[in-house]
Amino acid sequence: MRIEVICTGDEVLTGKIVNSNFSYISQKLEDFGLSLTWETTVGDDRDELLLAFQLAGQRADAVIVNGGLGPTVDDLSQEIAAKAAGVGLELNEAWMTTMEAFFAKRLRQMPPNNKKQAMLPVGAEVLDNPIGTACGFAVTIGRARFYFTPGVPREMRKMLEEQIIPRLLAKSGQQTAVFLKRFHSYGIGESHADTLLDGVEAMAPDGSVKLGFRAHYPQLETKLTARGPDMNEIRARLAPIEAEVRKRYGNFIMAEDDATLEGVVLAELAKTKATLAIVEDFTAGQICARVAHLPGAEKLVRRGVVARDMTELCNAVQLLHVPQGIDKEAAEAVARAAREHTGATHALAALIEIDNAAADRIEFAGTVCLAIATADKVASRRSRVVGGRDWVRLGAVEMGLDCLRRFLQGLPVDERIDFEK
Amino acid sequence: MRIEVICTGDEVLTGKIVNSNFSYISQKLEDFGLSLTWETTVGDDRDELLLAFQLAGQRADAVIVNGGLGPTVDDLSQEIAAKAAGVGLELNEAWMTTMEAFFAKRLRQMPPNNKKQAMLPVGAEVLDNPIGTACGFAVTIGRARFYFTPGVPREMRKMLEEQIIPRLLAKSGQQTAVFLKRFHSYGIGESHADTLLDGVEAMAPDGSVKLGFRAHYPQLETKLTARGPDMNEIRARLAPIEAEVRKRYGNFIMAEDDATLEGVVLAELAKTKATLAIVEDFTAGQICARVAHLPGAEKLVRRGVVARDMTELCNAVQLLHVPQGIDKEAAEAVARAAREHTGATHALAALIEIDNAAADRIEFAGTVCLAIATADKVASRRSRVVGGRDWVRLGAVEMGLDCLRRFLQGLPVDERIDFEK
Secondary structure, X not given: OXXXXXXXXXXXXXXXXXXXXXXXXXXXXXXOOOOXXXXXXXXXXXXXXXXXHHHHHHHOOEEEEEOOOOOOOOOOHHHHHHHHHOOOEEEOHHHHHHHHHHHXXXXXXXXHXXXXXXXXXXXXXXXXXXXXXXXXXXXXXXXXXXXXXXXXXXXXXXXXXXXXXXXXXXXOOOOOEEEEEEEEEEOOOHHHHXXXXXXXXXXXXXXXXXXXXXXXXXXXXXXXXXXXXXXXXXXHHHHHHHHHHHHHXXXXXXXXXXXXXXXXXXXXXXXXXXXXXXXEOOOOOHHHHHHOOOOOHHHHEEEEEEOXXXXXXXXXXXXXXXXXXXXXXXXXXXXXXXXXXXXXXXXXXXXXXXXXXXXXXXXXXXXXXXXXXXXXXXXXXXXXXXXXXXXXXXXXXXXXXXXXXXXXXXXXXXXXXXXXX | OOEEEEEEOHHHHOOOOOOHHHHHHHHHHHHOOOOEEEEEEEOOOHXXXXXXXXXXXXXXXXXXXXXXXXXXXXXXXXXXXXXXHOOOEEEOHHHHHHHHHHHHHOOOOOOHHHHHHHEEEOOOEEEOOOOOOOOEEEEEEOXXXXXXXXXXXXXXXXXHHHHHHHHHHHHOOOOOEEEEEEEEEEOOOHXXXXXXXXXXXXXXXXXXXXXXXXXXXXXXXXXXXXXEOOXXXXXXXXHHHHHHHHHHHHHHEEEEOOOOHHHHHHHHHHHOOOOEEEEEOOOOOHHHHHHOOOOOHHHHEEEEEEOOOHHHHHHHOOOOOOOOOOOHHHHHHHXXXXXXXXXXXXXXXXXXXXXXXXOOOOOOEEEEEXXXXXXXXXXXXXXXXXXXXXXXXXXXHHHHHHHHHHHHOOOOOOOOOXXXX
């Protein structure tokens, strides 16, 4: 089945906004085993929209159109859809009622120009939008079924998942259930991960489980897309494969599905009513900024300290003997002092010695020294990261949080990673 | 002149990476008074690429193609460009020499498959890439001139600016110079800014200056695109308009052109050899994280302190009398204590009282109290921000930095902004 996407709107065409709606749609379809062949972006222009609809209608089986369903004069999707389908527009009374209720609930009068949002091509099938006034709809243009979605991301996402993907799966003849399992890791590069998981797909001999990756440095997301006649069957098929992925990745899996590294760290702290102090230099507060604003962190993150100067850093945690230079021992001393000074049960120290280079080149490197201290234990690691100023900083932030996760879970903090020299 | 863009590559088509190359190209063209009409994304697929090239070649005057110039088998741009242009491929000896020198400089042997990157359509015009091995080139397909660029963002950006935009300007008959002036502000919404600057464009009566906005909350970028026969003429035309924009925006302009708010803050601190302490609660270290990692900050940012609990926060800066609740006076007391405790010349305290709401809704609000203290002065402001947990936090970070900028520049810190209730 050939599926295309058409993105509309001057804001997207002129690059005023980056088209993240498109990548979301494409990834979501991939998660359900559906693939896109073509994407077109045009502005709020009648002639270009009509041509884009006609061309896609000649080529594709299904087309998802994003944007142009708003109440203003530059929202043209319904009008051009009707023209391309060779039909007129008519008022959808049911959607008018829905919109009136939407405004009434918010104690507001519906502005007259919202009526435009209920004008649909004759014969269009309504795609419900329970969280906005833009009415989604489906019509046939040429040989393709077109699905029109709003530009507002959360409305588009809901409509895609609840209304469009089921229709696409039915249309594709895949009358099966689909489930996406995700693993989040840090420290394994994409090509290494691909090698590590070699043969995992083949554990489901009928090709019902597909393996995929999405790298967003420093993290890697590993995805298993599974399909089957129903969810019970899928769970049964996936269970041994999930177990195998966990076995092969070992301690590198930080979180699964919607969980995040920072969420896992907070949950581990909460388990034992622990509290945390974080001391940073070059990471500049970015480790603290990943966790301390989250709901629940107000009880768990006791203090964050940032200083770029070692003497100042030691002052801040009342470490009298200022270490000469940055190494594992220095990080351990700072972590111990921070714990004692703040009264937190756990302290993380992240000290980075960056190259004394004027230019920020790809060869720019930093030596990251991390330590975690409790009342009776201390763990530390040293790592050399190369790849530019931002690369080193982002890597150090992730490594700091992941070391803490490992420590809290009783795992070794110093397993070799792919991003260190 | 009709200009189109074709983005290629499975990574972009499947949404694995968000297509920020496209928005960059489109914005950069807009900056030079050139507009796009159409964008197409296709994967690494011979048939789809050929069709995309042919269709764009029928419609457009100029087409920029991004991606597919690499050394691997799925990089197909040269091959399909040649096919669409109806010519063969031939080795470009000059580019082979360039590539060999590129590898020699890095003390590496050129892998044999890089030779593919020097195979260009017969008759192609080379577009130089001084920072990579992918050779840009231009060929004619149908009625359009096609410009092929690498997918690596920094290589594409350099080639676009140095090689392609001059050719497009020449082709469009605009033998004029173009200059882009940018202002960065915080606190004025886009529609308010549009009203504020009403009539500014008309100050250049021949339409040679165009006004545009790009909102990326919390900041707003205001752009003046000016064209003229040469740069001296442009500067003369722009000068009164720039002055008018500065006058109307007043204290709201934080930085101009490539300067950033955080850079301006650091530069102001450096001017008087001042040093800074930053105390945060709900912003969780994010104010500190905006400035403390920048080159030069190691001498200017003395300390950052984060705590989510008021008693802990006061402990960290040795403020004995813990304020009851968050208000301007509390922020002032914390800022004063932080300055004294750390010995910094300036201290910024950002205290936020967030709604005690379980759900993060659009109505979620926070009261932001900011104070800046020096040895003999203190300034503060209070602001109520509504719009969800992240919105409040991002707004508070920006407001904190901007208050500091205003204080350092001797401006009032408490001018009313559009984002507060």
